[in-house]
Amino acid sequence: xxxxxxxxxxxxxxxxxxxxxxxxxxxxxxxxxxxxxxxxxxxxxxxxxxxxxxxxxxxxxxxxxxxxxxxxxxxxxxxxxxxxxxxxxxxxxxxxxxxxxxxxxxxxxxxxxxxxxxxxxxxxxxxxxxxx
Amino acid sequence: xxxxxxxxxxxxxxxxxxxxxxxxxxxxxxxxxxxxxxxxxxxxxxxxxxxxxxxxxxxxxxxxxxxxxxxxxxxxxxxxxxxxxxxxxxxxxxxxxxxxxxxxxxxxxxxxxxxxxxxxxxxxxxxxxxxxxxxxxxxxxxxxxxxxx
Numbered sequence: 685x686x687x688x689x690x691x692x693x694x695x696x697x698x699x700x701x702x703x704x705x706x707x708x709x710x711x712x713x714x715x716x717x718x719x720x721x722x723x724x725x726x727x728x729x730x731x732x733x734x735x736x737x738x739x740x741x742x743x744x745x746x747x748x749x750x751x752x753x754x755x756x757x758x759x760x761x762x763x764x765x766x767x768x769x770x771x772x773x774x775x776x777x778x779x780x781x782x783x784x785x786x787x788x789x790x791x792x793x794x795x796x797x798x799x800x801x802x803x804x805x806x807x808x809x810x811x812x813x814x815x816x
Numbered sequence: 817x818x819x820x821x822x823x824x825x826x827x828x829x830x831x832x833x834x835x836x837x838x839x840x841x842x843x844x845x846x847x848x849x850x851x852x853x854x855x856x857x858x859x860x861x862x863x864x865x866x867x868x869x870x871x872x873x874x875x876x877x878x879x880x881x882x883x884x885x886x887x888x889x890x891x892x893x894x895x896x897x898x899x900x901x902x903x904x905x906x907x908x909x910x911x912x913x914x915x916x917x918x919x920x921x922x923x924x925x926x927x928x929x930x931x932x933x934x935x936x937x938x939x940x941x942x943x944x945x946x947x948x949x950x951x952x953x954x955x956x957x958x959x960x961x962x963x964x965x
Contacts, residue, residue, distance in 0.1 A: 685851075701846070708844075715837070715844035716874045732890065741893045746845035746871040753849045753869070756903070757862055761870045765897030809897075816862065 686754035688815065691792060696783040697751045703775045704739055712743040739772035744798050744807045751782045751796070752813060759792065759813040766796065766809030777801040782811065790815040817930065817960070818884070818919045826879030828911040828939070833868050833904050841872055858906065868904035873949055878914035878936050886932075890959035894931070895952035901945055910938045910946060917950070927957035 709723050718740055721728035729737040745766050752761055772778065778798045785793045791812050798807040842852045847869055850857035858866035904910065918933040936949035955963075 711840075711844040715840040718874070741896065742871060742874050743845065745896060746841075746847070746869065746874075749870050750845065750847035750849075753847055753851065756849075756851050756867065760903050761898070761900060763897070763899050764870055765895070767895045768893055 685757045688755055688758045688792070688813075691784050691787075693784050693786065696781050698779060698781050699751060700777065700779045701747065703777050704772055706737070706774060709737065709739055709743065712740055712746075716740070716742065718742065734771070736773050739776075741768040741807070744768075744772055744778065747778070748780045748782075748796055748798050748807060749811075751780055752794075752811065755813065759815050761811060762791070762814040763812040764796075764809070765811075766807050768806070769808055770800070770804050770806040772798075772800065772806050776806075778806065785810075818916060818932070821881055821884050821916050822918070823915060824881050824884075825915040825937075826881050826913045828913040828937075829877045829879040830941075831876040831910045831912050831938075833872070833906050833908050833910065835866075835906055837875055838866070838868055838872065838906060841875060842869055845869065845871070852906075863903065863905060866906040868906065870898055870900065870903075872904060873898070873910075873912075873936070873938055873947060876910065876912045876936075876938065878912045881914060881916055884916060886953070886955075887959055887963065890956060890962075892954040892956070893951065894954045895950075897950045898947060899949075900947045904938070904946060909941050911941055911943075912939075913937050928960075929957070930955035930960055 713719050722732050723740050782794045782796045794811040796811050797805045842848050914936045917935045921930050932953040934951050938947045
């Protein structure tokens with residue numbers, strides 16, 4: 685477990701993920717129950733007019749939240765909200781980012797984003813951690 | 817479109833935060849923290865047991881809003897938010913339901929887009945709120961035409 689004292693405004697927490705693989709998405713489909721075939725089957729993706737299969741938005745959102753997991757002994761994620769800005773394709777390399785914007789009483793306000801290798805934000809939003 | 821269904825809530829469905837499902841989910845999002853998976857770490861934690869990752873409610877069954885049917889292809893997940901009163905605990909029972917909050921249309925690059933706002937609720941069996949979820953689903957013109965024909 686990490687401690688909340690490590691948080692400071694303007695110092696982002698960052699993690700870069702391995703390139704997105706088909707197996708990542710098959711696992712997420714199975715674990716989440718979201719079997720929309722545009723996430724796993726090439727033919728279905730092209731039928732839908734996509735250049736290839738795309739990651740579940742919720743896969744990226746789920747990954748992004750892990751930046752906060754080490755702190756759950758002192759805080760919990762009270763609010764977490766994102767917009768899905770761009771599609772994530774196989775082989776994309778995502779960097780997950782969270783930066784502390786402000787501390788208001790017992791709440792830590794963060795901006796969060798998942799950015800691809802072209803520096804485009806594919807997921808962007810905010811999170812509030814509430815201290816116990 | 818959907819006006820008559822606005823505000824109608826589905827009958828709550830009983831769900832359980834199952835350890836096996838939680839493990840598969842944690843692996844799938846690359847978040848295999850001991851706070852989710854290691855029983856002894858859970859026991860020693862402030863929760864007294866393991867907790868679930870914040871986006872885990874994706875796996876729950878929320879029931880169906882009567883008369884509300886969406887195609888499962890051609891929809892775009894635009895936005896997603898979660899609000900928690902407290903984390904979800906492993907093994908607990910969660911009563912889940914959903915309602916249609918709003919629907920509106922806007923002009924987009926690919927024609928007239930429909931925006932559906934769906935809300936989801938997770939409550940203790942006694943009715944106390946644990947979390948709410950809100951999603952914005954975008955329906956493209958092509959899909960909407962298919963629905964009304």
